[in-house]
Amino acid sequence: MTEFVLVPGLFTGPDAWRETAGKLTAEGAKVHVVDLGAATDLEAHIARVVAAVDTITEGQDIVLVGHDYGAYPAVGAADRRAERIARIVYLDTGPVQDGAVALAAVPDQELRERLAEEGAGGGELAAPSRSREEWRRWGSTAGVSDEALDRLAALASPQPLATLLQPLRLTGAGKGLPTTGVLCADSGATIDTLRMLLSFGDPTIKALVRPDVTFFELPTGHWPMLSCPDELADVLLRAAADEGTRLEAVDEEEAAQPGYLGPFLLDVPEIPRERRGAIDLYVPEGASAEPRPAVVIVHGGPVPEDARPTPRDWPTLIGYARLAASRGAVGVTLDHRLHAVTAYPTAAEDVAAAVAEVRADPRVDADRIALWFFSGGGPLTAPWLSEAPAWLRCLAAGYPIMAPLPNWGVNDPRFRPADVVARGGTPPFVLVRVGREAPAVAATVAEFVRAAEAGGAPVEVIDVPDAPHAFEGLDHSDRAQEAVREAMGRVLGRLGLE
Missing domain, CATH: 3.40.50.1820 (Alpha/Beta hydrolase fold, catalytic domain)
Structure with missing residues (x-):
């Protein structure tokens, strides 16, 4: 049996995953949604994901799913429990490596620079207001109903700055674990975009040309657990089954030219x-x-x-x-x-x-x-x-x-x-x-x-x-x-x- 550990992103908690978790459960999977809460730093968040993994019976296939910032504690937990993890899923976020700082998950260059200056003194990053325009600054709200956006805003919580500024430290134990990227087209990421970058010779994308790395694309914005929860659940189940699109290496002589x-x-x-x-x-x-x-x-x-x-x-x-x-x-x-x-x-x-x-x-x-x-x-x-x-x-x-x-x-x-x-x-x-x-x-x-x-x-x-x-x-x-x-x-x- 597959057991999913779902790790929320910035400002969100377990409630955002309610419908997707319900669909996964209805399909026979077990689901654990991590409540990151107000932990003080990234290591504390990693510890909460590790704790969720440790509650799962030995022998189960564990799929860790990280949404935007959630990829950092998810990957950190996979590094500490590599022998337990069957797959890591990056949901509308890119892969993270040792030394990465989660401030990169903040989609605003000017705000990133300001937070880097302010963060030394601790503090929090305030959650967006109920305004759709305010939430749009944090990712495309395409497909999210007004009702769902109101729910998201009402339950949003601030993000401790230390979680965004503490570098991710990995031992390398989780390197090479099977991974899946779930791209959200209305955010600007598509499989065709990856192929274009691959044709440019982008080293980050070239590193993803592996048989155990797959991709899916959803026609929605940054919050698919709200805009298309059932479709997201289906994709996660397929990812757990090692399905998805695999990138192919570009052969300079044989590959079709962009x-x-x-x-x-x-x-x-x-x-x-x-x-x-x-x-x-x-x-x-x-x-x-x-x-x-x-x-x-x-x-x-x-x-x-x-x-x-x-x-x-x-x-x-x-x-x-x-x-x-x-x-x-x-x-x-x-x-x-x-x-x-x-x-x-x-x-x-x-x-x-x-x-x-x-x-x-x-x-x-x-x-x-x-x-x-x-x-x-x-x-x-x-x-x-x-x-x-x-x-x-x-x-x-x-x-x-x-x-x-x-x-x-x-x-x-x-x-x-x-x-x-x-x-x-x-x-x-x-x-x-x-x-x-x-x-x-x-x-x-x-x-x-x-x-x-x-x-x-x-x-x-x-x-x-x-x-x-x-x-x-x-x-x-x-x-x-x-x-x-x-x-x-x-x-x-x-x-x-x-």
């Missing part, structure tokens, strides 16, 4: 590049005689710092730059330092410097510039929308993420484009929207479009209903090709070329 490395969907002239520092220019014939407008292609991310090839050498982005050059504009690609979700300010500085360099080129008409952002580069449009210079004739975005995702922990107001377009008065904006988008990403796009409509901002939407994210290297259908031509035509039209 979309951004696939061949561009249009045949474009082989216009040579000119490399200058962090930018590449694709210059049309005759630009020396008459300065041409420029289309600056801005990649998304985060892209690991050691990823190769770097974005300006991706066929998709080169294809757009050459397409622009073939129609009379100077096409530009660049590399910027969006290597982590916290690096938007650095990336914004890089983009601004690159644009200044492009405008200084004598072959470029400095008064006619368009910026075209892709994927995770979407938040970088906000500064340009907010303070658009006269020479910025147009902005464009392809399958963009238009706000930091809920699980990023980034709440910098400088990178929320929807807040800017809601005020109106922004430059023309061409948005290419794909139909097969991750739910969390699609939600940011929908928010941006609604805000633009409310503010009367000039946003033109081009839909590619059947296309996936980064479709140019994956979907060569007539509609996909037509959408790219149409988007480029609208951008160049704003530059006075068509």
Whole structure:
């Protein structure tokens, strides 16, 4: 018989697991929900999980389930009772290692920094109020009913700061235990995202390519025990049975290439590049005689710092730059330092410097510039929308993420484009929207479009209903090709070329 030990996350207690525990019990499993209570530090919380494990009869298969912060005491307990544990399940949280500090479970960079400064003196982190917006700061509330959210808020308890600041200490006894990650799509984590990071060579994801590591994905937000308790119970039972998706190692020669490395969907002239520092220019014939407008292609991310090839050498982005050059504009690609979700300010500085360099080129008409952002580069449009210079004739975005995702922990107001377009008065904006988008990403796009409509901002939407994210290297259908031509035509039209 399988026995589940469920470890709550920040602010929550046993009541949050009531429905999921009931479903597991109805299916014949035994369930122990740990009440972490007001224990003073992480070690005290680990001791409570160990105590729950010790109540279980020898010989039972024990599955430890940790939700966000709960992963830390769960993994700590698995290390101390490794011989008793059949599997560890990470619920909408990433794997944790020796020396990790649970402050990382706080999804707000500025708050993390403040708590790190305040925590030396003890104290508590107050629980959110009953406001849905307040809870949304701690994770996507997608799927959680108002009634369930009220219950969550009413029973929420503060988190002792010492539990977030004390490093997790592991002996290594639990290393290699079977694990399962349950991803919540509306939080921003999907299996496709993991595969993309794996294609980048992300070492953390590469370490998860093991036969005893599985994944499930739920179409919900950060609190599946409230939004879809029965579905969560089913997933936990399947995880205990060693089911789930396993990541496959990327064979550089045999594996299918990710979309951004696939061949561009249009045949474009082989216009040579000119490399200058962090930018590449694709210059049309005759630009020396008459300065041409420029289309600056801005990649998304985060892209690991050691990823190769770097974005300006991706066929998709080169294809757009050459397409622009073939129609009379100077096409530009660049590399910027969006290597982590916290690096938007650095990336914004890089983009601004690159644009200044492009405008200084004598072959470029400095008064006619368009910026075209892709994927995770979407938040970088906000500064340009907010303070658009006269020479910025147009902005464009392809399958963009238009706000930091809920699980990023980034709440910098400088990178929320929807807040800017809601005020109106922004430059023309061409948005290419794909139909097969991750739910969390699609939600940011929908928010941006609604805000633009409310503010009367000039946003033109081009839909590619059947296309996936980064479709140019994956979907060569007539509609996909037509959408790219149409988007480029609208951008160049704003530059006075068509």
